[in-house]
Amino acid sequence: MKIERRTLRSEVEHRSAGSGRRLIIGYAYKFRSLSQDLGGFREQIIEGSSRQSIAKDDVRALFNHDPNFVLGRNRAGTLRMAEDSTGLHYEVDADERISYVRDLLLSLERGDISQSSFGFRVKLDGQEWSVSDDGSTPLRSITQMTLVDVSVVTYPAYLNSESAAA
Template identity: 35%
Template structure:
């Protein structure tokens, strides 16, 4: 089976040399290539997370730009009521520095994930992912497929104008939910 990729615009926070946020959100419809609408069911990542396999954090799905991985403990993933959360230690590499700089400025496009569908339900032009085999999560520099949330970066020592911008962005996002 060919692995699939999905991306979402989402909340990414820069905390020193760490990024955290959501790589996927539940019950958030996305138009996939104009062919169908897809949602992710709660629990879709549970089996993968229990298996303790090695999942990578990449930049734009590029295996040449590894940011972190679960095997080394530099990538931590969990499912909660909102979706698939991630927390990763950003490496001091060109890719890591670039991603961190873009996150701090609020310029990232979102997050994405590469997977193989294990259990899905189709109904006409609707698809629900009920269980997936997760291969990787990726920082997306441009356009994600899922755009149900907002990207923002919050550094622990952000300048006052940035904090005000981030707070306004978060308030606007909360009002649109």
């Protein structure tokens, strides 16, 4: 089964969760933003596309989509996600007892890493194809997906994504 991953850049709120707890926050995608060229096509995510998945699926927060670097998990209560008017917002409890989390927080604070991505599977009939505004590039619109992960990444597919330490 092939898992697709997309990364993007977005506006991010900076806040702390109280009691000294650190957070990693951002948007996994923004609605109707165009991806970079994904090999002969571009892509956009449509409002509501992951709403069902957020409510029922087991999703991880990862670093660079690597399952060896788990930052949080929704079923453990350490990852929280919601679709808002902008896109898929996520918030991860950053446990600084984990060495790679400390390293990632430093890279986020320095601005060396600042973007996001997401891994997903398109549901049956969960995509539509058209042509982008340039009139020649195929455009894939994702309307229904199963989320697998949200990731803080070095190289995003969506340049308008953003991740930050809070």
